[in-house]
Amino acid sequence: MIETHSSSLKTDQMFINLGPQHPSTHGVLRLGITLDGEVIVKAEPDVGYLHRGTEKLCEVRGYHHCVVVTDRWDYVSAMTNNLVFCLAAEKLMGLEIPARANYLRVAMCELNRIASHLLFFGTYGIDIGAFTPFLHAFREREMVLDLFEMVCGARMTYNYIRLGGVMADAPPGWADKTSEFLKYFKTKLREYDDLLSFNPIFLDRTKKVGIITAEQALDWGLSGPNLRGSGVSYDVRKTFPYSIYDKLDFKVCVGEAGSCWDRYYVRMREMAESVKIVEQCLAALPSGDIMAKGVAKIPTPLPGEAYAHVEGARGDLGIYLVSDGTSCPYRLHVRAPSYINLAILQEALVGLRVADMIAVLGSIDIVLGEVDR
Amino acid sequence: MAELATPPPPPTPAPAPAPKPPANVMPPEKAVPAGIRKVFAKHTEGTLLPNRLWPTDVWPNPWKSASYRRGALVLSALILAGTGAAFFLREIGVPLAALRETLHRFAEANLPQVPSWAAEAVWILAKALVVLHIILFNGLFLVWWERKISAHMQSRLGPIFTGKWHGVLQTAADGIKLLLKEDAAPKEKDSWLHSLAPALVFVPVLICFTPVPWGRDLEAANLDAGVLYIFAWAGLSVLGIVLAGWASANKYSLLGGLRSAAQFVSYELPRSFSLVPLIAIAGSLSLTKIAGYQEGYWFGFFPKWFLFYPVVGQISFVIFLIASVAETNRTPFDIAEAESELVGGFHTEYSGMKFSIFFLTEYAYVLLASCLLTTFFMGGGAAPLPFLSVLPSWFWFLGKTLFFMFCFLWFRWTFPRFKIDRLLDFNWKFLLPWSFVNIVLALPYIYLWKL
């Protein structure tokens, strides 16, 4: 905490807008920053620029149509949105998912987590000033998007995981193309560590900056890599396992000090864990059909409520689904991790310098589609 | 938006049903309306690539792809042609001196009414023009080279279309564009100072190039106080930067200007102190003497460059290199214009030709810093191995300068950016004390062992 020794010199505070259009706000977010000289005194994030009212939109759509809307929340890892909505709806309808569909779902979500963390790694490098990691990260991300295009035909809004299973089976060449990517990606992860993670200037910019203690993180309800960066080892895949995560073994990566670097490095190690998970999925991929029997064209579940949550790339993504027996969900609430993680900026930015603000905002890794829904 | 004229309901089906096209075949003609201006007239038929080449397919052995082999071939041809031309051109210094003699005799012989110093004035003017053109062409080449180097480091292609081969004319095209661009600047700017600032930044760099020894006796002027002269003039462009920041009446550029002034001044100190051991050992401030001092070889093959002096050479080389990168305002020290909240730094409000002058100055400083690095630490013009001195000295000077320019580009595309306070800490608490220690370490070289 840098105290500004306000001597007799009359200095008034300057209010600047880190406006909706800004290279490092990762989307339409306005930060109202009050500055006293170089030090931030008050930060007021203003969201809602991308609010499309998807929760009200889902109240007039059938369950199959809602899956298409879920792609538009966290558009960087859309597979996880599909998965969490389908888990909630299947819990409501009591559907049984065939084993092969489960393995395909987990493989897709982990590949999507790698693609999402690669985008974080690239844009965080640009926030701190290094341009090359961005292009290296996007070269690998293109390979993951190619894998998705092979399976479901889309590169961003997949609509692949459906109620009761998955849209289509993996084409024949897909499995070894994925293992080829995974083998190549392991060498690249070590290369990223050389290029950016342990670069002295990068360490100097992120090591002791934006410290968030464990109590602060719990108090603000952080989740995902932001929470694990502060030393709290909470991973939904381990604490409340869903789908087939209890059959897979992987490590939960935890940081120590809760600084920007710890949050960054937790995500880099998580990518290595995801590679291990996808390898296990490919090895144990059972044969069999990919869609549960008896999924109605227009499903009308019994009245009731269900809450399902998964470990998304940005944190603990949950769907609270209420059904009143009609063919459309009665109420759908999305527990958006980016929306909840973003609130801590009000406290985390106070006392920092202007240059650190960009580093802290980048390390929280928010996606505005999920913040505003 | 054009008022949407609601179309009439679609016509009822044509009475005679259209001939049934076979189910699976597209109708042959595909009406490609001429309305769309063909952007690339020659390349309408884009070739379809087989499904996506992944790095895992292309990189294991890149020699398979024809374009990679062609690129390597062209590159080696260029290098061989360069050395061949250098081999035949021999030392340019000698014929130039002869040319100067003939000029003098011609002036005395048949231009008696012209005063005696006129020939010398013409000769100096010619030298000045040559040095000016070296800087301008270097600007052209370096911008293109940086874009190609950064592209290939990031596994992409860089400019391809403008020039015949690999976008060679890209910088010329950018220059013409910047010439024709309108100079949009805020109304409240101090217009006179606003246009003076780019000149105040660019002119010192031109003047700094006089003592640079391009090869054996190829320097524009053999000044005895060359080093002092360069640092004196280089210090002036700080004025231009601060002036640019203040004159554009924009809060952010003022902040950017002051920040780069602080960085510029504070990195001037370690830059000059790291040269003190070299000057003491070489015994003179003139760049030609410093370069001359480093001719000759230890044990017959090891060049006597200042870089290879066991401890002192490496320390002062590293300090001088880091300080030069900071002087040129380039990553990892480019807090002046690239900091996210300073938007464009001191040249935010400049566009068109004024902006390109700032741009050119940055690349001129890169060239100046590389020339200084070659002269001080790599004995500009001295061949690395005895038998290699068959190639002329300006060729070696050019090669070493290109290597150092490559290092500047290399740093830019690898390192992230410093923060302003850490940047100044790094200078005052690390570089400067180490340059003092370096001077003390150099004492034995100066007095005891005359290497």
Added chain:
Amino acid sequence: MTEISVSGIVEIIKKRYPSITVAEPSLIKGVTSFKASSGTDYLGVIRAFKEDLGFEYLDFLTAVDWKGAVDARGYIMDPNPNPFLPEGAVEQSEVKANPNFQYRDHFEVVVVLSNWKEKLKAAVRIELTRGNPRLPSLYDLWKTADWQERETFDLLGIEFEGHPNLKKILTPDFIQGHPLRKDYVHVKDQYD
């Protein structure tokens, strides 16, 4: 702390707050839900969960409007319909209510807490009348409630007493009314 299991929690809460009723067929599958009847009970139970029973993580806080089928006038009409459709053909599909589901003219605030050590989840629910839905804020228990309550206020219009700055967060300023209410009717603003 005593070994906490689902039945363990129910006794402790029953003993301390008799007015709390446990919804027998737990409404949210796999999450035992406790129905509070008054604001103070609601705050007391959640504080008990946090301090005594080790539920130190607030998953989410939201509200449900149980009024009936959603009103079709709440949706914006399609600004540029398909020009080939005859006039007035595009009608917002009417959502019918489920006849044998007893809707009630109430809001219901749902708070889900989780205890990681025991891998337990608990939901606390409270019914609020439509007249003036007021509820004490959870801000001093968890700071994350700040934005979640602002969102619930913005979209459903539930007042949270003791909230530091309870104002709109997601919807633009010129939107009147609370969009997620079932009887929300969209007022034509300048952007339609």
Added chain:
Amino acid sequence: MIGYFQTIYRGFADTFKGLAVTWRHLFKPSITVNYPLAKLKPYERFRGALLFDAVTCIGCNLCVKACPSDCIALENQKTPEGKKIAKVNWYSIDFGKCNFCRLCEEACPTKPKSVWHSLDYETVFYARNQMSRIWQQGNPWMGTYYDAGEKIYKTPEGDQIPIEEIPSRR
């Protein structure tokens, strides 16, 4: 004291490791393709612009119900006395609202599908009302759009190369 020199050494060592990474990539061939000259071919299941075949379509309205954003509209042909027959008079998709989710293709009962995703990722629209395309009997698979100015139906312009000619019709 030793720690001080260790940090200096570590700093320089990591710097050189970073430089080595960029140096290695300098000599690797580039991955990108300069777009208008060489275009990437999408994979077989790619969901590009929608094509429609008026001949095989039986006008069953299944795709109209399956579309999440109601952007498909069609009108059945009628016999002279007004009874609907299993032929389509005109069929229109509003690409302004289509989100390429492939639900209509999955709902289509005909074999081979009469509405399907092509591999064309270069769909170009020059005005908002041109975004809805209409198919009538005898139109090409890409359909036509109604040009309000000249009051005629025109085939869509655009400098695309005919990817849609690679039939991905299943």
